Amino acid sequence: MHDFHTHTFLSDGVLSPIELIRRAIAVGYRTMAITDHVGHGNLEYILKVLIKDCEVANRRWDILALPGVEITHTPKDEIDGLAREARAMGARVVNVHGETIMEPVEPGTNSAAVRSKHVDVLAHPGLITPEEAAIAAGNGIFLEVSGRKGHGLANGHVVATARAAGARLVLDSDAHESGDLMTRAYAMKVARSAGLTEADATELLDRSPFELLKKLGIAR
Secondary structure, three states, X not given: OEEOOEOOOOOOOOOOHXXXXXXXXXXXXXXXXXXXXXXXXXHHHHHHHHHHHHHHHHHHOOOEEEEEEEXXXXXXXXXXXXXXXXXXXXXXXXXXXOOOOOOOOOOOHXXXXXXXXXXXXXXXXXXXXXXXXXXXXXXOOEEEEEOOOOHHHHHHHHHHHHHHHOOOEEEEOOEOOHHHOOXXXXXXXXXXXXXXXXXXXXXHHHOHHHHXXXXXXXXX
C-alpha cells in the first residue's frame, strides 16, 4: 500500500509519528506521507518533528516515510505562499484540505490549490468543478479519492470529474488512528465504490502512487 495522507497527534490524530509509521508497516504499507494539519502558526514545529521521525524510520525500517503537510482551513489567498514555505522547510508532500462537503472550507480553496505549483495533492475536493479539475490536470496536481468516512461521500463525483478532465487521481486513507490505515482489499472496495472498474481501480492503487512519487522527484 501507498498512502499520501495521514495524521498524528501533532494535529488531530491519536498516534505519535513513529508509532503511526510502525503500525502502517504492520498493515503492509510500503510508502506513506504524514501530513498533519498546518497553518502559518504551527508549520515550522510540525515539520521539524516529522522530518526527524521519518528520517529515523527510513533508516531503520523497510518503508519510505515522507514528512508532509495538509494546509487546512487557511484563507484561500494564503495557500500558495504557505505551500511554498512548507516546501522550503522540507515538506516532501504538500496537500491542501479541499472543499469537502463535510466542513465549512472557504469557497475558492479548491481553485487556489490547483493553481499553486507548490501543491501536490488536493485532498477530498468535494464537488470540484470541471474547470478546477482541468487546471489540476494542467498543473500535475493529484485529486484525492478519500478513504475517510464522510469525506469519501463525494468520491464518485471526484472520479468522474477528474477522468473527464484528464486529471490524475490518488487514493489515500486520511488516517487519524491505526484503524483508519487501509489494507489493499479495503482500498480496492473504496475505489470500486467510487465507480471505477476493477482494472481502473487496480491501476489507481498500483500506478498512480508511482506517478505521484515521480512528480515529487522520488525514485521507488
